[in-house]
Amino acid sequence: MSDPTTDRRATAIAHHLLHGGCLDPADDGDRALYEELMGNGPLYDRVAERLAGVGYALHQFFGHLGVRPERAVEGLGGNTLGLHAGHIRLLVWLWVQLVYRQIKAAARDEATEPLPGRAQSLFDFAEAPDDAPPEIAPSEVFAEFREIYSDAAIKQFLGALRKRRFIVQSRRSDPIVAGPALYVMVDPLRMEEYVVGLARRGTMALPSEPSGGTP
Amino acid sequence: MTTPGPTAADPHLADPSPAGSAPAGLAPGVRPEHIEEWDEARAILPIAPLMRSLFSSADPGDTLLKLVVLFTLAQTDGRFTKERIRALVRAIEPDRLDALVRSLYDGRWLELRARDNTYRLNPLGLFLLATLRAANFASQTPANLLVRAAEALHFGARVDGDGRTTGRLLGMLLAELETQAERAREVIASGRPRQLLRFSRREVRAQLDRVTEVLALLEQRLDTASTHFERIVRLHRAMQTILRAHEGLHRRLAEWSLRRLETTDAGYSLSALCDAVMSATDDELETGRARAVHWPRIAARVSTDQILDRHTTERRARAAARAPFVYAPPPEPTAAPIDVIADDPMSRLRQAIADAIRAIEPGESLRWGTIAPSLTDGFADAALHVALLARLHGQGRADVIRLEGMPLRIDMPSHLADLVRDLDGDAALRALEHAGVLDDLGPRGWHARITLTRLSDDR
Numbered sequence: 001m002s003d004p005t006t007d008r009r010a011t012a013i014a015h016h017l018l019h020g021g022c023l024d025p026a027d028d029g030d031r032a033l034y035e036e037l038m039g040n041g042p043l044y045d046r047v048a049e050r051l052a053g054v055g056y057a058l059h060q061f062f063g064h065l066g067v068r069p070e071r072a073v074e075g076l077g078g079n080t081l082g083l084h085a086g087h088i089r090l091l092v093w094l095w096v097q098l099v100y101r102q103i104k105a106a107a108r109d110e111a112t113e114p115l116p117g118r119a120q121s122l123f124d125f126a127e128a129p130d131d132a133p134p135e136i137a138p139s140e141v142f143a144e145f146r147e148i149y150s151d152a153a154i155k156q157f158l159g160a161l162r163k164r165r166f167i168v169q170s171r172r173s174d175p176i177v178a179g180p181a182l183y184v185m186v187d188p189l190r191m192e193e194y195v196v197g198l199a200r201r202g203t204m205a206l207p208s209e210p211s212g213g214t215p
Numbered sequence: 216m217t218t219p220g221p222t223a224a225d226p227h228l229a230d231p232s233p234a235g236s237a238p239a240g241l242a243p244g245v246r247p248e249h250i251e252e253w254d255e256a257r258a259i260l261p262i263a264p265l266m267r268s269l270f271s272s273a274d275p276g277d278t279l280l281k282l283v284v285l286f287t288l289a290q291t292d293g294r295f296t297k298e299r300i301r302a303l304v305r306a307i308e309p310d311r312l313d314a315l316v317r318s319l320y321d322g323r324w325l326e327l328r329a330r331d332n333t334y335r336l337n338p339l340g341l342f343l344l345a346t347l348r349a350a351n352f353a354s355q356t357p358a359n360l361l362v363r364a365a366e367a368l369h370f371g372a373r374v375d376g377d378g379r380t381t382g383r384l385l386g387m388l389l390a391e392l393e394t395q396a397e398r399a400r401e402v403i404a405s406g407r408p409r410q411l412l413r414f415s416r417r418e419v420r421a422q423l424d425r426v427t428e429v430l431a432l433l434e435q436r437l438d439t440a441s442t443h444f445e446r447i448v449r450l451h452r453a454m455q456t457i458l459r460a461h462e463g464l465h466r467r468l469a470e471w472s473l474r475r476l477e478t479t480d481a482g483y484s485l486s487a488l489c490d491a492v493m494s495a496t497d498d499e500l501e502t503g504r505a506r507a508v509h510w511p512r513i514a515a516r517v518s519t520d521q522i523l524d525r526h527t528t529e530r531r532a533r534a535a536a537r538a539p540f541v542y543a544p545p546p547e548p549t550a551a552p553i554d555v556i557a558d559d560p561m562s563r564l565r566q567a568i569a570d571a572i573r574a575i576e577p578g579e580s581l582r583w584g585t586i587a588p589s590l591t592d593g594f595a596d597a598a599l600h601v602a603l604l605a606r607l608h609g610q611g612r613a614d615v616i617r618l619e620g621m622p623l624r625i626d627m628p629s630h631l632a633d634l635v636r637d638l639d640g641d642a643a644l645r646a647l648e649h650a651g652v653l654d655d656l657g658p659r660g661w662h663a664r665i666t667l668t669r670l671s672d673d674r
Contacts, residue, residue, distance in 0.1 A: 085497035092500065093492045101485055144493065198499065199483045199491035 022066025066184030238276035
């Protein structure tokens, strides 16, 4: 039986998610909202129902929560966000550097069994090393993209991605960290498939075997 | 419960308090038999070697005092300031007690929260205490702390049915669970992927089920009036917190699809993938964006109220933008003279009568019925003008009034009631008209036959 209070709350949260796209961990209100959703299963399900009713799916990935259009409605006209190929090239590159790297690290960790007797307490995570999210220096980005774009264009790309919360930088000289949109707005499965597809095509075009592995 | 007895070879196992003598550190006048926890502390001594690494001092008396402190704290809920510890452990001198607390803190038996300088027992210490009190170490499995604490509680409740042991173990279990609930909140708030994966591996659900099972067993043994009931309620609350956190984390892990990602990984290195992105054409990248990057679009982002509000405000704004403001002095007001005659019924009446009598010679008369049609077409206004005529009449002297210098007398017929006494309405009206009392003024109704006579100017 539906609870009117939960329904109203779910509707308000769904509206907030549709408006912002994803929750910002740096925002206190969004952070409280995230904890509320994670700790309240019925509310989470109700929000997902609300979003599904208008063609969106609630996604969470690596501690970030947001919405993406359902596949059935993707072809009805996408929101380009004003991003052109230069932005996308940088976005995909950063996704590989910041998110995909984290995915692979987590997946590898999952595959290894914990050593017996290492666990001191149920929630004792103090010894967890290398858990900080990957980051990349702006100088590396400039060094990589300067072959194709001017510095001004790269700055504009970074500013656009920063504005749309794909990346997070306190100051322009600070290291670049993946923002909530880079985790949530990008479908990891299809992005990986796409990037691997690019690599595979590049490999097939080359006469020699790729150094990174076998497709 | 059976425990190995002490052996004289181990200095820790020697009896530190021969009968009649008290170890150093007790308050003046306090004897071991006065201390409630003394025997229990002594019962722990046979396994002192197992705890030697945790207790820095080689003095068994020091160990005993520490155990006294620990047991006392373990029986009490909440966090402890130094003052509270002194109040709880009055059997030990304050200075000695402070030293013990420092030692326990250094030995990690106590955890200090810097925010308010309060201590609480380390969950690991609680587990050791619970185990010392109620468990056989040889039969313990290398499970995690919570399960072992639960087993200890189960064991203690089974072999030692007195409420005291049960209450103490419940307190320990509660402290452990509350610690875990607090950490679960931290994980849910800032958990890193690796933390969450570890959380998932440790099967919190199964562990909590074990605790639930133990609690159910205990609840069967305890009635609702038991002093432990409140603790059991708090235990359930702490478990609910952990379960909610676990549910949220489990959902996160389930939706990450990490295994699927791993299976689709074609074995390319990150640098190879980055190179592929850099060498892709713009068309390929646009295709990738359409397939993998999506941003929500809200179909209706404006409400009816907003539409109405914007319509109102923007219309003004547009009008203001089209016609820039230029100052123009306001038009001068037109000061036309007031036409008193047109507006004032009395003035109109006086004017109409003056006009009428001006047309006749002195000594001639005319009827009100000849003037009334120029003033009004209806009965109501006719009656009003008759009333005004009466007022005009009243303003004169000896039935003579002057209008524009012309003397005028107004005559009205006297009442002739005898004429109409036996007649019906219409016949009475006709009779009065015939007698010269009333005039029929058509749509203006019946009115008294008022005669206006112009007098000579010398009146």
